[in-house]
Amino acid sequence: MNAVFDRPGDCCGCTACRHVCPVQAITMKVDDEGFQYPDIDQGLCIDCRACKEVCAFQRPRPSAPPSPQPSVFAVQHGDEAVRAASTSGGMFTALSDLVLGRGGVVFGAAFDQHLNVVHLEAATPAERDRLRGSKYVQSDLSDSFPRIAALLKSGREVLFSGTPCQTAGLAAFLEGQDRAGLLLCDIVCHGTPSPLIWREHLTNLERSHRSRAVAYQCRAKDRGWHGHLEKVTFEDGRSDCRSRASQSYKDLFYAHLMLRPACHECRYTSFQRTSDLTIADFWGIERTLADFDDNRGTSLVLVNTPKGQAAFEAVQGQLRTRVSTTKDCLQPQLQHPSRPAPLRARFWQDYHARGYRFVLDHYAGLSPMRRLRRAAGLGLQSLGLLKLVKKLLGRG
Ligand SMILES: Cc1cc2nc3c(=O)[nH]c(=O)nc-3n(C[C@H](O)[C@H](O)[C@H](O)COP(=O)(O)OP(=O)(O)OC[C@H]3O[C@@H](n4cnc5c(N)ncnc54)[C@H](O)[C@@H]3O)c2cc1C
Ligand code: SF4
Ligand code: SF4
Ligand code: SF4
Structure with missing residues (x-):
């Protein structure tokens, strides 16, 4: 081997x-x-x-008939402060409070003191608060799996929250062990970006602000939940969610230039889940449950197993909920993996040969000349003249 x-x-x-x-x-x-x-x-x-x-x-994909479809809910935590601190509707906090309240331990992704994304263990609500919020970076699981195995053996209850491939990996690692005390919660997953490009992004912001980044919200709600606003806070107390550079990381994320290669072949983009519960943003709610959408965040919750159902019922009293359907909550990440950008290989070649500033200018559209060209293109397009100009320039 x-x-x-x-x-x-x-x-x-x-x-x-x-x-x-x-x-x-x-x-x-x-x-x-x-x-x-x-x-x-x-x-x-x-x-x-x-x-x-x-x-x-x-593992080969199962050829057995699909397991039962999940129950689908739109969920908002009843405590507005929790919702404000969460990426969508705060379902993760409700589930983790349940497990912490029973003396259990919660695992999830947190920023460490250098803003690296790592899976940490929390035994109190204060420790758990660090796990709140989506971090669009692949998290370092370190020794979480053997630690969880030891906790379960000692009779502690454990909630593990992570990407579907992490929860599936944990379930496989624990095969043959008593898993009665384990609650698995995954997310609907777009893909996880490179920790290397994340570090470059932070370093670039720190250089231009001449201060160390100490906090980061990948999806700040300052302008509501429907937008996607990045917000960085520096050691000197200033924060930035306005500059183009501060908003550039999500451009590279959504352009699919720096996701892990496995994400483009992801096995977990359907309603066949390996976790007890799945949490996500309830995208499209403004069309299907418009009166429930207040632009402060709504979680999509898929209840996949009887254990997930019991946990959902146990926290329901803290939540506002609406019943929905698999049709009404459908989003691309429940249908197919994120497609790789045609320029992905070129992006990495350019990054290694010419550095982060170069790829930022060329792939996140940050150079002034590119911005000017893009703005001019949009202007001409709205006047219906873009095709004509391209033809005249020999590019049509
Ligand atoms: C990389 C990534 C991609 C996502 N893609 C989609 C998507 O395409 N569609 C969609 O509807 N929702 C997606 N989500 C999920 C969504 O952003 C929210 O995390 C989810 O709605 C839960 O929100 P909440 O308010 O219940 O909890 P929050 O308090 O916001 O809790 C976030 C939970 O996510 C976990 N988490 C955060 N960052 C990571 C990470 N890097 N790796 C593993 N686990 C992490 C934490 O452990 C915590 O349990 C994604 C999240 C991440 C991290
Ligand atoms: S589990 Fe370890 S010893 Fe066994 S094949 Fe893999 S690397 Fe080798
Ligand atoms: S780390 Fe990679 S090779 Fe190892 S079990 Fe997980 S997916 Fe498989
Ligand atoms: S997209 Fe799939 S492979 Fe990539 S991190 Fe998410 S679950 Fe894992």
Whole structure:
């Protein structure tokens, strides 16, 4: 044996193989796009294949008939302060309060002191608050999986929240172990961007503001939930959600230039979920439940299993809820993986050869000349003249 996976698209970086290896032959190594992949020390490997067998991402897709469709709800937390601090309607806080209130432990993605995104463990509401909010960066799971296994063995209840590939990886890692105390909650997932480009983005903002970034909201609600506003706060007390540079990270995110390669082959873009509950933004609610949408955030909640149903019923008293349907909550990430940008390979070549400023100017449209050209193009388009001008310039 010489590898756990053949191509980057086969590995979502869940760490299950690393932790299952009986001789600790696997370490997670960062590649030149900033993503972690398992790497085997051939001198230690005893070729037992446990790492291959545990890999949920490479298992054949089930050919069995689909499991029952989930129950679908639109959800708003009853406490407006919770909703304001959450990305959508605050469902994660309700679920985590439930588990914390029963003496359990909650795992989720947080910013560390350098604004790296890491999975952390919380045993109190104050610790849990760090897990709130979407971070559009692949999180470092570190030793979460064996820690969860130990907590479950000791009889503690655990809520694990993460991307669907992380919850599927954890479920595979725990196969054969008593999972009665584990509640799995995944998100509807667009894809996770590169930690390397995230670091470049922060460094670029810190340079231009001459101050260290100490807090970041990937989706600040200052102008409502329907928009997508990034907000960075610096050590000197200033914050920025206005400059073009402060809003550029989401351009690269939505352009699909820096998502993990596996995200373009994601197995978890349907109503067949591996978690007890799925939480997401209820996009499109302004069309299907317009009177419920106040632009302060509504969670889409899919209840996938009886255990998920019991947890949902236990928190329902804290929530405003509306029943919905799989048809009315459909969004692209419940139908197919995010498609890779045609320029993805070129983006990374340019980044390595010419640096972050160059790709920012050329792929997030930040250079003044590009902005001018784009504005001129839009102006001509609205006058119906763009095709004519392109023809005259020989580009039509
Ligand atoms: C990378 C990413 C892509 C997403 N894509 C979509 C999408 O396409 N469509 C959609 O409807 N919703 C998407 N979401 C989910 C959505 O943004 C909200 O996280 C979700 O609606 C929960 O909001 P909340 O108000 O209940 O909880 P919040 O308090 O906002 O809780 C956020 C939860 O997400 C988890 N989380 C945050 N960042 C990460 C991360 N980097 N990796 C793993 N888990 C994380 C936390 O552990 C926490 O449990 C995405 C989230 C992330 C992190
Ligand atoms: S997806 Fe997880 S288990 Fe599979 S190779 Fe990657 S890190 Fe290992
Ligand atoms: S084959 Fe077995 S020993 Fe070798 S890396 Fe995989 S799990 Fe470890
Ligand atoms: S898109 Fe799929 S592979 Fe990528 S992080 Fe999300 S769940 Fe994992």
